[in-house]
Amino acid sequence: MPQATGRADATHAVVFSPLDGAGRAELVEQRLTDAIVAGVLRDGERLPSESELAKRLGVAVVTAREALVALRDKGLVLTRRGRDGGSFVTHDRDAAARMLDARVRALSRIELRDLSLHYAAIAGMAAEVAADRASDDDLTSLADIDARADLTSAGGARRAIGRFQLEIAAVSQSPRLVHEELRLQAEAGPLLWLCMREQAYRDRSRQARLEVIEAIRAVDATGARRATTDHIATAVEWLIDEKARLEASPLAVAE
Amino acid sequence: MTVTVDVAALRIAERIASTIDPVFAMIDDWRTRLEASLAAMPEPSAASFDPVVAELVGEPLERAGSLITGAGFVAAPGYLADAPWHLEWWLSGANTFGTGAGLRRLDAVSDPDSEQFRDYTGLEWWRVPARTGTRHLTGPYVDYLCTDDYTVTITVPVAVGGTMVGLVGTDLYVASLERELLPVLRESGHPCTLVNASGRIVTSTDPRRATGALLRLDGLAEALAPLREREGAASAESAELPGGAIVVPCGDTSLALVFEA
Numbered sequence: 001m002p003q004a005t006g007r008a009d010a011t012h013a014v015v016f017s018p019l020d021g022a023g024r025a026e027l028v029e030q031r032l033t034d035a036i037v038a039g040v041l042r043d044g045e046r047l048p049s050e051s052e053l054a055k056r057l058g059v060a061v062v063t064a065r066e067a068l069v070a071l072r073d074k075g076l077v078l079t080r081r082g083r084d085g086g087s088f089v090t091h092d093r094d095a096a097a098r099m100l101d102a103r104v105r106a107l108s109r110i111e112l113r114d115l116s117l118h119y120a121a122i123a124g125m126a127a128e129v130a131a132d133r134a135s136d137d138d139l140t141s142l143a144d145i146d147a148r149a150d151l152t153s154a155g156g157a158r159r160a161i162g163r164f165q166l167e168i169a170a171v172s173q174s175p176r177l178v179h180e181e182l183r184l185q186a187e188a189g190p191l192l193w194l195c196m197r198e199q200a201y202r203d204r205s206r207q208a209r210l211e212v213i214e215a216i217r218a219v220d221a222t223g224a225r226r227a228t229t230d231h232i233a234t235a236v237e238w239l240i241d242e243k244a245r246l247e248a249s250p251l252a253v254a255e
Numbered sequence: 256m257t258v259t260v261d262v263a264a265l266r267i268a269e270r271i272a273s274t275i276d277p278v279f280a281m282i283d284d285w286r287t288r289l290e291a292s293l294a295a296m297p298e299p300s301a302a303s304f305d306p307v308v309a310e311l312v313g314e315p316l317e318r319a320g321s322l323i324t325g326a327g328f329v330a331a332p333g334y335l336a337d338a339p340w341h342l343e344w345w346l347s348g349a350n351t352f353g354t355g356a357g358l359r360r361l362d363a364v365s366d367p368d369s370e371q372f373r374d375y376t377g378l379e380w381w382r383v384p385a386r387t388g389t390r391h392l393t394g395p396y397v398d399y400l401c402t403d404d405y406t407v408t409i410t411v412p413v414a415v416g417g418t419m420v421g422l423v424g425t426d427l428y429v430a431s432l433e434r435e436l437l438p439v440l441r442e443s444g445h446p447c448t449l450v451n452a453s454g455r456i457v458t459s460t461d462p463r464r465a466t467g468a469l470l471r472l473d474g475l476a477e478a479l480a481p482l483r484e485r486e487g488a489a490s491a492e493s494a495e496l497p498g499g500a501i502v503v504p505c506g507d508t509s510l511a512l513v514f515e516a
Contacts, residue, residue, distance in 0.1 A: 132468065133455075133468055135455065137453070173395065
């Protein structure tokens with residue numbers, strides 16, 4: 001049967017699929033989990049109240065409550081009663097590492113590669129367009145972000161990548177690419193840049209930034225895209241390898 | 256170099272300027288009032304000054320058909336006694352940022368220890384007017400810290416006793432500006448592109464000239480240099496580029512029209 005058969009029906013179905021309802025609590029839960037694991041929400045930080053969270057995310061209060069209960073069950077959030085009460089992030093570095101490892105194990109190789117491909121599509125295109133649209137000021141701020149990068153820790157190296165990629169998206173002058181970059185940083189960033197645990201990969205990330213900056217300076221759109229997507233490719237190769245290591249470890253067998 | 260420019264081209268440049276001038280005049284008026292108000296305060300604080308700003312910018316933001324989507328005051332670090340880093344910035348109901356509706360205050364991160372904190376004194380809309388002491392038009396740019404959209408920001412320093420204590424300004428969506436300006440550009444009958452002082456395209460009648468891209472023409476950067484150096488001052492002269500394109504500054508807006516041959 002030709003692949004195209006039924007295609008119109010499928011796209012039609014997507015248009016009229018429910019916008020809310022089932023799955024919203026999971027989306028809220030995943031968003032907050034990613035933020036906690038990525039260190040955006042820090043250990044001990046107080047989360048907004050249920051009603052405030054619901055308002056900010058545009059979901060019902062029961063949905064926000066459901067998500068908070070799930071986070072509590074995962075041990076990522078602690079709720080205290082009383083005058084100084086509220087929900088607090090309880091997540092140290094070890095817990096974050098364990099949680100990320102669990103996610104690497106849970107996602108298939110296909111999903112990991114697909115996630116990185118999606119991210120490469122966004123980041124690569126942003127770099128390509130940025131090469132054509134960067135002003136001298138833009139080049140200065142990109143170089144500045146690189147100069148401030150802290151390559152002595154995994155978190156520092158990852159934050160530098162995040163900042164740099166966000167600036168590249170902004171330089172591309174596309175609100176949509178900026179939006180997608182931010183969304184994918186939250187979703188894929190913590191996983192994709194797990195390789196920043198190793199110094200050699202942190203050094204490689206710096207090298208990639210310099211290559212991108214040079215390509216942009218030379219108005220070399222293809223070069224800027226290539227340097228960006230090659231960097232993401234090395235990261236996902238490390239990740240696939242890490243998945244194999246985790247799967248071979250006794251912990252994985254025990255689960 | 257002086258070039259002879261079509262009267263029609265000059266008139267279009269004037270009309271572009273007269274569309275934006277009311278926004279400049281409004282900000283200048285805000286600055287005068289805010290400076291007077293701050294000078295009268297023995298110890299300026301966010302608690303006492305915020306209501307003054309809100310009162311000033313609220314009504315213009317909500318006016319029907321308003322070009323502006325955000326406005327307010329940003330304090331110099333350490334100036335306000337009770338808020339070392341402070342943005343008193345308001346968003347109009349037309350602003351699509353966040354989930355809120357109606358006129359609302361921007362929820363800015365003012366704690367320097369937070370991961371989301373950004374030192375705004377490094378950003379173009381602060382950096383340039385702080386250096387030149389005069390008005391600056393930033394953008395078009397994607398304002399991912401504030402309005403989350405494709406924006407032009409106009410900022411003017413606020414000074415008390417000769418010292419800059421902050422700045423007052425406003426945001427405009429590039430899409431709204433384009434809606435106002437493109438019909439004017441079309442009247443010239445020639446391919447015509449409006450650029451900022453860095454040569455970045457604001458809007459164009461030529462479909463190949465994308466908003467946000469840099470207009471790369473020989474000699475354009477040099478022709479625009481006076482606009483960058485003397486922003487807010489009397490207008491620069493028109494110039495002809497080696498390729499035959501004519502560059503016409505739009506009054507004191509720091510924008511210029513480029514008529515390609």
